[in-house]
Amino acid sequence: MRSLALQFKPCCVELAFTLYYPDMVYSNPLIAEIDLLLIFEGGYVCAELKKEPSKALKDSLKYFVNGLAQQPVFYLYDKGRGLGEERYPNPFLISQENSALLNELKGEGREKIRSYMDLVIRERKKLFSLDNFLRLLLVYGSPSVCKGIFNSTFFQKLSKEFQLINTRYSQICKVKLLNHVDDISPSAQTGSESSTTEHIDRIVVVIASLNNEFLRQEAAKAISSYAEKLSSKEVILLCTSQSKPDAEGVKGKLKPNIQVQAKIEAVKGEQSKSIEMAWINSISELCERPCVILFVGEVPKGLLVEIAKMLEFKRPKPKLAVLTWRPRLDSIDKLMQGLELGDLTETERVELDVVEL
């Protein structure tokens, strides 16, 4: 038994700054305001106690946003039995495994720690902010967004300054299948920004179940933006009798100002057929012209398998997309403009976004 070798190491220990990681477990905000954020071989726990738990409901989203930046943010990493002093969060503690960061703080860094504590905290915060930002890219950024960042003069300046940034840069290139920024060609791009030459005027949104009001609202926002981006004239919400109220909820929240004809079509299954085949038949009928099939929420796995099989023969081949939580990359613009890194943490937001396969 062995693990897939994506070499992430438990890395940073810092109170009161932004954390972004691949996935999260969050408890109910009304009950306990605790998030666990995990990065592959280490783990992070962020905890915040609220004075007024009843307000936590509204604040739920911030856990996706600024990683509980206020404090306290606890960090633990595995050290065997973990009974040493390393167990407890210490703003100046760095894992011995994190050689890149340790090297970074040798020499001048060490001197700064001794003599200018405030400055060091600021400097480290800057470094960690950037590191977290790059991890964000690592997880969520499309290849073309990464390319844009890496090609910016500002990034190149930073990468010369910090070895750690170079490490992240290599990781991102590895995960996004980019050998090197200079080598990126349009054909090498596999992410959502890969350009589409043919015009797509229909978006088929598959809604098997979406029974949360907030999610419906966010989904409608994302679908509207996506339709605007593609200049699509038609959005078809495909649902079953059970999910029809969910689809109607989404339809009611689509932006009124965009020129889309949103209509709801219910999957019509015969008694002898399974619901999955009924889905496939309906989708197949709707995909006679260039379109995108957008999957929203939980979708029956049997349907996903059938879709993959259908794609082999279907002409024209529809594009596939899913709706997932993604941080908005507003800060990319700021980074490109060379603004202060401190600003990065203020501008990240998370929302549902369409990600094309």
Add this chain to the structure above:
Amino acid sequence: MSSSFNLMLALKLAEAFSPRSVKGDYKKLGGIMNKLKGLNGSGHWIFLQTHGMWTCGIEEDLTLEINPEGRTTLYLNYKDYDLIKAIENIPLFHFMVDRLAVYKEDKEEKEKISGISPWGIHVRVKRGEPATSPKQRIEVKQRIEVSPLTFFAATSGFHRLARSFGLQAVQSALSKKIAKALFGDDVSASDCKAFHELYGVRDENEVLGAFAALASRNVRTSQMPLKALEAELTTARERIRNACIYKCLLELILWRKRLDVDVRESNGKLQLSPSGKDEDSEKLGDMLEAISQEVLGRLEAYRRAFEELKELKNKLSDEELHMAVGFSEQMGPCDFYLLASLVNKLNVEIETTYVLATPLSYPMAALSSLYAALELGKPKMLGDIEFVLASEDVAVSKVLAKYLEEEIERGKLIYLASGPTSQVLTLCVELKRLMKEKAILIPLAPRPAAARATTA
């Protein structure tokens, strides 16, 4: 059976960890599994409880009490000072239980000095208030030893996956019976230990504890404000169903020494039923019938997978076979037991089973993989277990598909599709694109009923 008696059930965490195949196999284990194999029950519980951040063990017994209201109290011995200190500093352990108690036992005077927190969460441990040690508490009718999985389920409280953990515990406790109901008797996976048996836990204790954990959690959650439940930003909505039934079931459990539960198949559905006959069996039968679909419904996926693979069996023979399983947040050790039974029933050789975990499911996937590697990694079962930590992200799933394609030089890959939508869709499409006929896609989901295809 009134709750005014306030009888309690105490779950004690089993410490021993004694897998059968202790020789040789450990060398193959990597990373996380290597850490886990050297730990005992409490270490595994801490690993699950801290979402994989800690892998240490503790010194003294851990006990959890469950009362008729479903409330839980975790008892900690003062000797485990580091754990208590961590709990005080990190509200990670105790936010999932209702109450904490720290106790100290004096061997000579039998004097108990302990601190107990008030009911509630996010409270620091209060010291100096009188409380008795868990061994001395007269309200506790019985103390049973349970596996780390059941103990974890019982201490998961309001965690958004706590219901899944409870179901996993029940499924794991009944895994042999479920396999028998799905695949019949002639499955040599039945020779293998069930998960809890690795810890020396007796069947009846594990079943009782697992049902108590599930019922306790569901009773407590049913008391939560609806708004709070709806606040979960997840597409997998959980409905709190059968709250009254779980309340009755919990009270029944507190009065019983054991819960004789059987699993059988009825009209293509898995059904829980009482196996023994006593004065409560009729009442218990009704309760079990009401919760059968919730507890076992997902596992009918293995029958579908079996049937679909059986149809393909001619194509599979004489091929080197590998399997990739998306480990969703609902899955647990029982799933591996059923998979091993399925493979055994199919009578095929699986070279490698790739377990595709997400950061959300990773701790349970890691512990379950360890179990699978040690107990079920035999020929004609799951073969070598390879634990792969992936993500929901489309880009990472694409890397994963390429990784699988490169790893499997010969033979075919059976991908049992389960997990987050984005991961499943990406893997299905990419594996088909990269591996063509070499990729066999099987949904790991129950076959939908024709009746559900009704139109609007």
